[in-house]
Amino acid sequence: MNSASNDTASIDWDALRAVANEANTHAYVPYSKFPVGAAAITADGRVISGANVENASYGLTLCAECALVSSLHMTGGGRLVAFTCVDGHGNIVMPCGRCRQLLYEHSAPGMLLETVSGIKTIDEVIPDAFGPRQLAEFEASAD
Ligand code: THU
Numbered sequence: 001m002n003s004a005s006n007d008t009a010s011i012d013w014d015a016l017r018a019v020a021n022e023a024n025t026h027a028y029v030p031y032s033k034f035p036v037g038a039a040a041i042t043a044d045g046r047v048i049s050g051a052n053v054e055n056a057s058y059g060l061t062l063c064a065e066c067a068l069v070s071s072l073h074m075t076g077g078g079r080l081v082a083f084t085c086v087d088g089h090g091n092i093v094m095p096c097g098r099c100r101q102l103l104y105e106h107s108a109p110g111m112l113l114e115t116v117s118g119i120k121t122i123d124e125v126i127p128d129a130f131g132p133r134q135l136a137e138f139e140a141s142a143d
Helices: 012-025 064-074 096-104 132-141
Strands: 038-040 046-052 079-085 109-113 117-120
Touching: 012 038, 012 046, 012 079, 012 109, 038 064, 046 064, 064 079, 064 096, 096 109
Parallel strands: 079 109
Antiparallel strands: 038 046, 038 079, 109 117
16 A cells, blocks of 8 residues: 655545545435535545535534544545545535534644635644644643
8 A cells, every 4th residue: 555645746636536436426415405525535546435424414414524433434444635625516515613623633743624715724724723632631740
């Protein structure tokens, strides 16, 4: 397996977006009719993807990022270095707030995202994020 760098120039965003567009065709969206496909590259070079899956109990909807993170773990785990997400017209979708947190948990330092306003780092889309470090620091300071 090749290792992937999250250097902006080394990511083939067109190819990654093509994977997201293919994932989009697997969305289950009878309620919103808004299919989303997400794709990412892992630190060890795997390309993973996911699509949104809705539910009659609307609040139980699984965003495309949920499926992508599940796929991450089902295929060996690791960290994400690059991510993109598209709607049914191929337009870039910003991950919702919950999914920014979800992606942050599994991000490599400096993870890149293709956004509606260009390539950004995970720290730019979820600044001062709460994460595993805060839990570890609290545990370390407890006595
Ligand atoms: N959706 C995602 O899959 N990811 C996001 O980051 C934004 C929203 C889905 C959830 C729902 O199925 C549809 O888009 C409309 O909100």
